[in-house]
Amino acid sequence: MTATEDLLANNAEYANNFEGPLPLPPGKHVAVLACMDARLDVYRILGLHEGEAHVIRNAGGVVTDDAIRSLAISQRLLGTQEIILIHHTDCGMLTFTDDDFKRSIQDETGVKPAWAAEAFPDLAEDVRQSLRRIENDPFVTKHVSLRGFVFDVASGKLDEVTL
Amino acid sequence: MTATEDLLANNAEYANNFEGPLPLPPGKHVAVLACMDARLDVYRILGLHEGEAHVIRNAGGVVTDDAIRSLAISQRLLGTQEIILIHHTDCGMLTFTDDDFKRSIQDETGVKPAWAAEAFPDLAEDVRQSLRRIENDPFVTKHVSLRGFVFDVASGKLDEVTL
Structure with a gap:
């Protein structure tokens, strides 16, 4: 019995109480x-309901090319106008370096990943880096609000980081 | 008043009822x-509780290099052993083509994105494509379960897609 099978049983229950389809574009015009x-x-942390905001997630909440791709689609095709960035305390990305991680993969597989692992040593600095990457991007330009936060896994609170 | 400010007010309420920090590694050893x-x-669809599974999300749920980066970190540094892929009906990625989207950006900004938009015309086919990309990847190899699903936005149900 895998955990996946447990989660699929949960989904059957979820579907029993499911209330019909919602519109595709995010109702609050927000991308997280x-x-x-x-x-x-994320839905609980921000009190989001289904249908209100795009939620993009990756290791670190880093503004990668793929996050840019998702944000560009979110803004240009589905009308979002606000961006909320969320990093958090006790993040795994603080616990290693790109060089060590990629070396360990190379040692095991013989192949070094061509991608950056995007580890970072300082949370607030990486939120600022993320804000700047978006500000510098030529394709993600439709937002009226762009704000970055650190979620505290001990308190449940979002603390804002500004440039 | 932005929607972001509303959501931050929701977070203050969330933090009031927050119960202490959980361990970093996902308790169910699952990555979605x-x-x-x-x-x-995703947490409601699968009946997930906080701390149980990594949740990676992008436009389409596509297995991009960034998803591979996140899955590699998830498996190699934080011990996940199962992968659940979720596409869904009425997906925005079915409504455009890479060429048209990138041309519209080029027409507006003068610059054509160097990244693929990853639009797809067929849901089940793209779930299969995602399964195959993971099977072919040399760095994401630690899972004992890899399964792909289409979430029906009308019924709330996950329908499995197999190779």
Whole structure:
């Protein structure tokens, strides 16, 4: 019995109480970019309901090319106008370096990933880096609000980081 | 008043009822890769609790290099062993082509994105494509379970797609 099978049983229950389809474009015109960390239930942290905001997540909540791709689609095809960035305390990305991680993969597989792992040593600095990457991007330009936060996994609070 | 400010007020309420920090590694050893679509509340769809699974999301739930980066970190540094892929009906990625989207950006900004937009014309086919990209990747190899699904935004149900 895998965990996946447990989760599929949960889905059957979810579908029993499911209320019909909602419109495709996010009702609050918001896109969130957050870390994939298991402790970040983004909908609960922000009090979001289904249908209100795009939620983009990756290791670190980093503004990668793929996050830019998702944000560009979010803004240009589905009308979002606000961006919320969420990093968090006790993040796994603080615990390693790109060089060590990629060397360990190379040692095991013989192949070094062509991608950056995007580890970072300082949370607030990386939120600022993320804000700047968006500000510098030529394709993600439709927002009227762009704000970055650190979620505290001990308190549940979002603390804003400004440039 | 931005929607972001509303959501920050929601967070203050969330923090009031927040119960202490959980461990960093996902308790169920699961990583989910899902579309960013606003209607997919992944934690509710799978009955996940905080701390149980990594949740990676992008436009389409596509297996991009950034999803591979996140899955490699998830498996190699944080011990996940199962992968769940979630696409969904009525997906925005079915409504455009890479060529048209990138041309519209080029027409407006003068610059053509160097990244693929990753639009797709067929849901089940793209789930299969995602399964195959993971199977072919040399760095994401630690899973004992890899399964792909289409979430039905009308019924709330996950329907499995197999190779």
